[in-house]
Amino acid sequence: MIKGKKVVSQSFFPSLLLLVIFFAIMGVMNHGLTLSFVKSLILTNTPALCLAIGVTVTILVGGTDISLGSIVSLVNVVIITLAGLGYSITISALIGLLVAVICGVFNGIVIGIMRVNPLLTTFATSTIYAGIALWILPNPGGSIDYAFAKWYMGGLFGFIMTPVMLLILLVFIWAGAIRTPFGLKAYALGCNEKKAYASGINVNGIRVLVHTFAGLTAGVAGICLTATICSGSPTVGATMSLNSIAAAVIGGVSLNGGKGGIFGAILGAGFLSILSSIVVAANFSSYSQSFIKGLILLIGVIASILAGDKVLKDKIKGIFCKGGAKS
Template sequence: MNTFKRKLLNWSSFPSLVLIIALSVINSFLIPHFFSMSYISSFLTSYTPLIIVAMAQTFVLLGRGIDLSVGGIISLVNVIVVTLFGQGWSFPSAIAVGILAGIIIGVLNGIVIGFLRVTPLLATLATTSVAAGAALWIMPFPGGSVPIEYVMWYQSNVIGFLPTPLLFIIISILIWFIWKATPAGLQLYSMGRDIQKTYVSGVPVVWIQFYTYVSSGFISAIAAIALTGNTGAGDPLVGNTYTLFAVAAAVIGSVSLMGGSGDIFGAIFGAVFLGLAFSLIYAIQIPSTYQDLTSGVIVLLGIIGASLMKKRKRTFSFKPSHIKPIGGNQP
């Protein structure tokens, strides 16, 4: 039991888990039937895209990078799927092309950052403009639709009680476990801690960076497919808010912006915390003119709270009794 407790307290995602529990308790007093399966299903329907895109952002953050193009990818994939379906393509074919578009943006990021050595911030800032511009070119105004059967399926349950959006989350988690099961997972953490030493030790840093951005593009495309199931229509601006919220979710989940620390579950917890925060804002009926301010304050408090708990955990994990005096043991 003590071993389990120690592992839990030392888990990098533990602070964000505590924040989720605290905010869930607050929400339970303000939102009727908060812990019911119907509300949980509704919550996942709305916030699964954010959870998934936070996972996509985590891949590159662990390797000491950043991907500002995730929001642009969501918008691009969304309008591609809706537009192709409206032109008579089968829905599965439209989804395949949309996912391919997300992967292509990821490949472009990987080439520019990994092989051409351009700073990730500048490279992904450029590619998000490319993706967002392409989305506006394809669909200048919101519109179109997807099969109502897909929308109903996405907003329903599978196996009787599991919300369908969980399938999208599970697919993204499986991609993470594939990474963890290969040497690339360990190399990604090593690269995040010290990219120069990792490079000198013979690790193919360029290819690791390339694959992380491809993975980010692929997972962001999955988030877009989930979002399309929630909205049922196309919108070239739908992904604009997701980039910064994905970074915030990862940071709340104790994923370090400096790389090499954290995991995918922290990003999931951070995204759930943001979803709970937004639900709280709607529950207390804050006027729309103050909602951005309130959500920003809650996000800031979440980041500060996670950081303070992380520092406190480090303090407790430091045991001075293990340090022996230079002159020998004191009487």
């Protein structure tokens, strides 16, 4: 019972509930979920899940990062271009990852050390990274050995898939980090920057580290995406940045910083992924698809904010109680 209470009181609980319910709806609509569907869902959406983790950690310290989608495009283009030049898949992927980390460090330096607003910085760098991607590979194209896709679709012990392994790895890195004093400092920074600074916390250093980690997640996302499409497309990540922020919010992460965690973001991103599939499977007309998707999304966000905001909840409770007393 105590354990149950613990789960319910977590900020990610609403997104967990949403995810479970929407999986159930999908199952009912399609007369059971097939293994291959779940597998495709994981393969396709791991990049989005990675980005949700990345953006969440930057939001937690009171910042944000809207350049991650562009980093994904850049990584994709770098891997495909290097593979085209004859480098092995491993080398290409590792260089891609390195590029992403460098982009993250760069964001971190501008935001943390030069103290430029995170939104402005990453807005500018997102254009820069997307521009470099377009410069390297102006037209979609190129290809990489299918072994890369096989590696991605396969996995350890036959059933733990590679994308799941990569996700677990990212989660471990972050979970490990927040168990050190660094974690406490990061949350403190997210709650109140001035107080954190006054308490002697190295604000700049934490920002650099956090954006570097976000860059790493974008690198992993880029590798996963490249393995999914086995080809290069300089604009492929363009739409991913905003989706990842939405995923974080649905997962109970407060945009003001200091509240929430990466589990919520992962669940939120999972919910967004299944939402796309549900709208298709329900066979809504073309004109209403966007509307219905947006509506469900809005309800999801409201539900998750309601669950996390005590003051708001008490107000609503008050309204209901008054109504009850009158009748």
